[in-house]
Each structure stands twice: as C-alpha cells, then as structure tokens.
Amino acid sequence: MKTETLNYKDGDVNLNGLVAYDETASGKRPGVVIMPDAFGIGPFVKERAARLAKLGWVGMGADPYGNALMAKDLQEGIKYAMALLENPAKVRQRVRAAVERLASLPQVDPNRIGVMGYCMGGTCSLEIARDGAAGVRGIVSFHGTLATQLPAVAGTVKAKVHVCHGADDPFVPVAQVAGLAEEMTKAGVDWQIVSYAGTVHSFTNPDAASIGAPGIAYNKHADDHSWKAMTAFFGEAFA
C-alpha cells in the first residue's frame, strides 16, 4: 500500500490531499473521496484512506479548507466549518474539485467514484449527491448533519445515499433525519438511513473523548458496523 500527497485546486485555493492505493495492482478501480470532519485533513483520514486501499479501491483524503489547514480545537473547527458550509454552492465546488482530481488518476475508473465523509464531511458528501456530480455512484455520511439550504431536485441525484446516524446525536436531531428522508424521497433518490442505538456524534473517532465536548463520543460497535455497511453499500454501487 502506498500513501502519497495529492495536490489540487479549487479556483485559487490550493488543496493538499492524499491518496492511498495498492501500487502492485493493475487496472482501473473505484475511487472513494473522504471528506474530513471540521478539524480538517489529519491522521484519521489518512488511516481510513489506507483501509479503503486495502479493500481494492483508491482512497483519497480531501482537503476541505485549503493548504491542509487544521483546527487546533473544536471551537476553531466549528468556525472553519461554518464559513465553508454557509454556502452550499461553494461546498459542492470544493467536493467536485476532489472528485475530479481523484477521477483523473490513471488507476481510477472515473465512472465509479464514491464520496464519504465524517461530521462536516458527511454534510459535504450529501451536498455533492444533491449536486449530481458526474461519476459519483454513491455517498456515505457518518454522523453528518443532514439539512441543506438547497434541497435535492427530482431527477438530479444520480448517487445512492447511505446515512449512518447516531440515534442520540444532539447535533443531528430526529427532525433532521425525517427531513432528509422526505427530501430524498421527493427527489426520487435511492437512500438508506441506519440509526445506531446509544450512539452520539463523532462515533467513528477513537479520539473523540479528547475533544472534551458533550454529545461527542466514540462507539466501537457503531464504528465497526457502519464501516462494514459502507463497504457493502459501495460494493453494490460500484458493481
């Protein structure tokens, strides 16, 4: 397995991502973009990209803010995230830049792209689904917020949607879950939502406790199960 930096641009913004793949494999294979949480691109994303490479796909860690900017604490992360998320068109453009960069790699099949994301990155993944980006077959949100200012339009969304939700996540209330279901059904999207019991925000992050905020905690069961569900989901989407 090989992990390399992968630089790309969104307009004037320099984005510093990474890509993980099996350098001994030949032929084009599916690629999956990982949109990070509000802290930006860090070791967690790198580790998950390497896991995707082990599954036979090309895993790309995307840079949400530019110049691989990382937040030093939750407060700063929320500030950066809000500045990005306030403009859904900008979010979509930012994710599209990552999708296009990944699709341009010689080992990637540009017609079999997935996008997944954590927290803010889950929100970003839903935005690129709503945008109907070319080649994106499926998106997975892990504990992402689900609301949008630009709801999906019927016939636009080509990607299947898989949402992994902590049932007790105070940042993603049940009304948001119901709202997404309604939005996606109206838009004719093939979607699934999995709700996990006793699970709050950031449930995939083993270091969640270090963030030191209420409603944020690692949950090994939900992390393991949602990872498996994601692999099965993309497996179907890429078939």
Added chain:
Amino acid sequence: MKTETLNYKDGDVNLNGLVAYDETASGKRPGVVIMPDAFGIGPFVKERAARLAKLGWVGMGADPYGNALMAKDLQEGIKYAMALLENPAKVRQRVRAAVERLASLPQVDPNRIGVMGYCMGGTCSLEIARDGAAGVRGIVSFHGTLATQLPAVAGTVKAKVHVCHGADDPFVPVAQVAGLAEEMTKAGVDWQIVSYAGTVHSFTNPDAASIGAPGIAYNKHADDHSWKAMTAFFGEAFA
C-alpha cells in the same frame, strides 16, 4: 440441505413447523426461528429457512396459529393476526415455544438462537426480545409493526435488535419507528433501524402484488439489502 416438518406444542395448541439444515455438517450451530406474516407458514418461509441452512445455520419456520393454519386472503390473515397480537403475553409464549423446540435439536447451539420475522412475524420477534428469552442473541424484524402494549423493561432485553423498515410503509408510520427507538433506548437495548427509500409493506415478498392491497409491494433492492444486513447482524450476534 434437508427440510423436515417439526412439530411442537404451545400448551394445548399443536404447532406444525419446519426445519432446514445441512445434514452433512457436524457439530452444534446457531439456529434461527422465522415467524411468518399474517398468512401463516407457507412456501415463502420454507424458502427462507432453506437459505438460512445454506448460511450454515439451522432455519426453523414457526407455526404462528396452530395446525399450520393459513389465511386464504388478506382479510382473513388480518383477523387471525389480530386475534394473536391482542395478547402480547400469548405472542411471547407462542414464540418461546418455537425457540425452545429449535434449541432442543441436537444440531443447534441453544445459546445462539436468533428470531426473525416478516410483517406480523416481525412484531412477534420484537415481543420475544422484550420478553428476554434465554439464548436469543438477536432479533430481526422485516416490515413488522413496532408498537406494543408491554414496552421493554430496562435490563430485561438480552437480544440485539435489528429493524428493517420501509420508509413509505403505511402500516408502520414514522411515529412508530420513533417510538420503538425511544422504548429500546430507555431499556438499554443495542438496536439498529435501517430505513429503505421508496419501500412499502411486505417488501420482501416477491408475490406481494397478488395480495392486491395498497401500500403492499415487493422491492427487490430492499429485499436483497435487508437479507444481507440480517446475515451480517446475526453473524455478529452469534460470534
């Protein structure tokens, strides 16, 4: 694979079930009870039991009404189902009789029992989870109704709970889904609910159209996906 009749009793009621297993395998293995829909034990249950046997488990089709009674149409099925479901204690006893019969088989590990069910059978599966029956590690409901007159009591439920839900099922409104989540969380249960887009009641039944009722339809995607999710779920529960 072998499928045989399996007779047992619930008090004075004669129950005529079936069991499917790999007769060439040796050693004790997990067993899974299938609680049928309101039509009673028929070819669909037999086919799913055989599929469970192919997975290396022992699949048992349970008889919900006695003497393998089957409803001739939906109206009759609803009449039979309501007579059974009006008394949750009776439902639990009826399922417990099946669990105990399955657990008594020489090829079954009595500590690794699963119960799954379709429509009314999903409701029955949830009741046996609430009852905390010995050896039952997990239950799966496919388009079952989720409400109960006897909510789960904290500390009672030992089984993990996996609910497969059609997001547009008119018989299982979203308030019931939320109610189950609340009930199960209060009771400290490890649960998951998967909601499938564009999916109504009886989504696992390829002959659902022949029932000829609104809100009832087969959905191949939800059927395939929920079957895979069930196998992964029981795989974890039996580990």
